[in-house]
Amino acid sequence: xxxLFSDWGKLKASGVLGLNARNGxxxxxxxxxxxxxxxxxxxLCKKVLLEHGMQAPELIGVITRTGDSEKLSEILRGEQQFVxxxxxxxxxxxxxxxxxxxxxxxxxxxxxxxxxxxxxxHLTNVISGLYxxxxxxxxxxxxxxVKFDPVFDQIAFQxxxxxxxxxxxxxxxxxxxxxxxxLSHGKANLHQGAIGAGIALCTxxxxxxxxxxxxxxxxxxxxxxxxxxxxxxxxxxxxMSARCxxxxxxxxxxxDVVLDRERGPLILELNARPGLNIQIANRTGLRQxxxxxxxxxxxxxxxxxxxxxxxSHFRR
Amino acid sequence: MVLALVLIALGLGLFAWKVSSFGFPVKPEETSExxxxxxxxxxxxxxxxxxxxxxxxxxxxxxxxxxxxxxxRGFGLAVDDKPWQRTAxxxxxxxxxxxxxxxxxxxxxxxxxxxxxxxxQFPNPPLLREPxxxxxxxxxxxxxxxxxxxxSFTTSVLVRLNDPAPEDNLALFVxxxxxxxxxxxxxxxxSGARIPVLTIQGVRLTDDSNNAPIQTFIAAHDGEQWLYFDxxxxxxxxxxxxxxxxxxxxxxxxxxxxxLVNSEISVKRQAVxxxxxxxxxxxxxxxxxxxxxxMSLPINIQxxxxxxxxxxxxAFIIVLLRNxxxxxxxxxxxxxxxxxxxxxxxxxxxxLLFVTIVGVGLTFRFYLEKLRLLLVxxxxxxxxxxxxxxxxxxxxxxxLGVEAGLxxxxxxxxxxxxxIERMSIVWEEHGPANAMLDGVGSLAIxxxxxxxMGIDLFAWWVVVFPELLLVVLGLTIALGRYTGYRLTExxxxxxxxx
Numbered sequence: 125x126x127x128l129f130s131d132w133g134k135l136k137a138s139g140v141l142g143l144n145a146r147n148g149x150x151x152x153x154x155x156x157x158x159x160x161x162x163x164x165x166x167x168l169c170k171k172v173l174l175e176h177g178m179q180a181p182e183l184i185g186v187i188t189r190t191g192d193s194e195k196l197s198e199i200l201r202g203e204q205q206f207v208x209x210x211x212x213x214x215x216x217x218x219x220x221x222x223x224x225x226x227x228x229x230x231x232x233x234x235x236x237x238x239x240x241x242x243x244x245x246h247l248t249n250v251i252s253g254l255y256x257x258x259x260x261x262x263x264x265x266x267x268x269x270v271k272f273d274p275v276f277d278q279i280a281f282q283x284x285x286x287x288x289x290x291x292x293x294x295x296x297x298x299x300x301x302x303x304x305x306x307l308s309h310g311k312a313n314l315h316q317g318a319i320g321a322g323i324a325l326c327t328x329x330x331x332x333x334x335x336x337x338x339x340x341x342x343x344x345x346x347x348x349x350x351x352x353x354x355x356x357x358x359x360x361x362x363x364m365s366a367r368c369x370x371x372x373x374x375x376x377x378x379x380d381v382v383l384d385r386e387r388g389p390l391i392l393e394l395n396a397r398p399g400l401n402i403q404i405a406n407r408t409g410l411r412q413x414x415x416x417x418x419x420x421x422x423x424x425x426x427x428x429x430x431x432x433x434x435x436s437h438f439r440r
Numbered sequence: 441m442v443l444a445l446v447l448i449a450l451g452l453g454l455f456a457w458k459v460s461s462f463g464f465p466v467k468p469e470e471t472s473e474x475x476x477x478x479x480x481x482x483x484x485x486x487x488x489x490x491x492x493x494x495x496x497x498x499x500x501x502x503x504x505x506x507x508x509x510x511x512x513r514g515f516g517l518a519v520d521d522k523p524w525q526r527t528a529x530x531x532x533x534x535x536x537x538x539x540x541x542x543x544x545x546x547x548x549x550x551x552x553x554x555x556x557x558x559x560x561q562f563p564n565p566p567l568l569r570e571p572x573x574x575x576x577x578x579x580x581x582x583x584x585x586x587x588x589x590x591x592s593f594t595t596s597v598l599v600r601l602n603d604p605a606p607e608d609n610l611a612l613f614v615x616x617x618x619x620x621x622x623x624x625x626x627x628x629x630x631s632g633a634r635i636p637v638l639t640i641q642g643v644r645l646t647d648d649s650n651n652a653p654i655q656t657f658i659a660a661h662d663g664e665q666w667l668y669f670d671x672x673x674x675x676x677x678x679x680x681x682x683x684x685x686x687x688x689x690x691x692x693x694x695x696x697x698x699x700l701v702n703s704e705i706s707v708k709r710q711a712v713x714x715x716x717x718x719x720x721x722x723x724x725x726x727x728x729x730x731x732x733x734x735m736s737l738p739i740n741i742q743x744x745x746x747x748x749x750x751x752x753x754x755a756f757i758i759v760l761l762r763n764x765x766x767x768x769x770x771x772x773x774x775x776x777x778x779x780x781x782x783x784x785x786x787x788x789x790x791x792l793l794f795v796t797i798v799g800v801g802l803t804f805r806f807y808l809e810k811l812r813l814l815l816v817x818x819x820x821x822x823x824x825x826x827x828x829x830x831x832x833x834x835x836x837x838x839x840l841g842v843e844a845g846l847x848x849x850x851x852x853x854x855x856x857x858x859x860i861e862r863m864s865i866v867w868e869e870h871g872p873a874n875a876m877l878d879g880v881g882s883l884a885i886x887x888x889x890x891x892x893m894g895i896d897l898f899a900w901w902v903v904v905f906p907e908l909l910l911v912v913l914g915l916t917i918a919l920g921r922y923t924g925y926r927l928t929e930x931x932x933x934x935x936x937x938x
Binding site for chain 1: 763766812814815816865869870871874921922923924925926927929930931932933934935936937
């Protein structure tokens with residue numbers, strides 16, 4: 125019992141945000157429900173981001189009816205690499221990454237082969253709402269596969285690492301990079317076994333990672349160090365993330381960024397209820413940082429200014 | 441937060457009111473002692489019409505009436521409901537042979553201190569013939585010198601009266617030609633001192649008795665209240681078991697147009713459920729809480745509510761386990777429904793049945809995945825498989841003579857089908873470990889909810905005091921703003937701070 129109280133005290137002292145506090149104190153207060161569709165619907169989100177002049181992976185098409193899943197190859201128009209996403213999916217559920225088409229077989233990122241029927245079945249599952257929030261009928265978004273920057277080759281196993289930035293009232297407050305592993309089947313999802321590596325907010329250097337709840341300093345599949353790796357385009361990533369605040373109007377926001385070899389940082393998706401594991405990856409709490417942002421009242425400054433404010437205040 | 445407090449206060453207030461004013465029992469199977477008092481009057485009618493009047497208990501300090509009725513076949517009954525004295529009058533034009541009349545009342549202990557009669561006037565001293573008048577005045581003077589107030593005066597009179605060898609003046613009354621009993625001598629003497637005085641008649645509710653004697657007490661008014669004395673002993677105060685029947689010197693029964701053959705009062709002790717007693721009391725007080733409570737519903741509907749009203753309790757446990765402890769589960773309220781099913785199947789059998797059906801169902805579900813069915817047909821297929829499994833389990837267990845297997849039919853099959861579907865998706869997307877974790881979490885919540893909902897006291901409270909659910913609602917609302925850590929987060933974030 126005493127141990128529990130001391131754990132409690134430690135978490136509180138370092139400003140670790142719990143789920144209840146995230147939901148009750150931040151999401152409910154700062155994220156107006158009417159703005160949720162802007163981030164929950166990935167198709168809509170992409171549109172809004174483009175309107176605000178931000179870059180995102182190219183949209184190939186949207187399949188809204190079960191019958192249309194037969195016309196997949198027509199919609200793809202020769203595209204070999206693409207990703208199928210439930211437009212209203214959550215937590216990475218239902219995402220199918222196809223990296224090539226060989227003899228009418230679709231090869232997924234983890235090396236499995238699907239025939240046209242398998243893929244069509246997946247599409248109908250997506251459309252009938254199997255992966256959507258609350259089981260509502262959904263549509264399937266076809267998105268061009270990011271030609272990911274080889275800088276991560278040494279610290280990612282298959283798949284695309286993505287960078288998560290928590291943006292609080294327009295100010296980036298914490299960041300991590302999610303590194304796919306063999307365990308996560310090439311997906312950048314911490315729940316599925318990807319490594320989360322904290323990033324020093326000013327320099328863009330990784331500070332070490334966690335796998336599950338265990339600390340790691342090397343990638344478990346490649347053995348490369350995940351400490352002190354510098355994320356390219358870091359300044360731009362910070363500013364893009366900050367700008368998302370104006371685009372969707374959510375005070376507590378998770379921004380997922382991927383690096384494209386040719387186009388640079390792209391915004392993959394936004395999240396109105398970003399998870400809390402980022403605190404483990406960075407070994408620090410979100411709460412104190414967010415309280416400092418609120419106290420400073422910088423939410424109305426331009427995005428560049430907010431990014432540099434974050435850089436000067438959250439050095440680690 | 442104010443709302444939560446208001447709800448909690450309201451719920452507890454109603455609860456306390458029902459317990460204290462009507463004695464609604466807080467615990468199940470509580471019984472109370474009641475006394476069934478029956479007066480039986482036998483009359484031999486004359487040729488013409490017959491009219492029988494009987495005194496009824498009216499003001500009963502220390503006792504409360506819960507129910508009463510009259511049995512008098514063929515008679516017209518009129519109850520004269522005066523505030524200080526009720527009488528029942530039976531009348532019949534032609535009675536024929538000997539007739540019996542009954543009054544039956546159910547009385548329970550009650551801490552009331554009802555006054556038995558209105559505040560009286562000071563009586564005029566009685567005028568007696570000599571030598572009684574002189575003796576009376578001498579006794580009164582004598583006693584008055586030895587006493588301070590009405591209570592001590594009365595006690596003193598009664599002590600003298602009960603002296604085995606009374607002094608001369610008193611002996612005149614006790615042994616003399618007036619032929620008065622002690623109560624009436626005392627009444628006479630007290631009236632001589634202008635003390636308001638009444639005789640009261642009643643019975644002792646001690647043991648079962650078929651012919652309880654009517655006992656007489658005297659009551660003297662001291663300007664504030666009536667004081668009671670036993671004329672036979674001089675003791676003050678009414679015994680705790682004395683039921684006041686009527687006041688004054690009127691006869692218990694009077695008969696016109698016939699002859700009273702017999703009148704007797706029988707007393708019987710009975711244990712009744714406190715709930716029915718409380719219900720009757722509430723009805724007698726003209727309170728509508730019984731009318732507007734679950735107890736007014738037909739029994740079969742009541743038994744439905746006995747289960748339904750436990751659901752809020754289960755929901756509260758879910759809130760507690762998910763938001764304060766941080767247990768993961770499939771579906772928000774699925775565990776409550778499973779817990780309700782456990783109520784019917786018993787825990788162990790229910791647990792095994794649930795695991796079996798979900799396990800086998802899951803196997804089928806993995807096979808269905810290969811058929812590439814669309815969502816709704818696939819859900820329907822899983823549901824059909826679940827129903828078939830339930831039927832198979834029932835039949836097999838019946839053949840094996842295990843009756844617990846039959847209650848499988850009470851499982852919420854749609855819910856189980858959804859669990860299977862969700863579990864298979866988590867299995868595919870997040871791996872078997874996560875699926876198992878969520879499954880175990882759901883079962884753990886269901887078992888805890890089952891154990892809490894199985895506490896007899898809670899089951900009793902929600903039915904008898906549904907207002908306590910307002911307290912549950914208040915607590916739920918209060919917990920709704922709990923933004924502290926979940927217990928499981930203390931472990932989850934350990935690495936974040938070390």
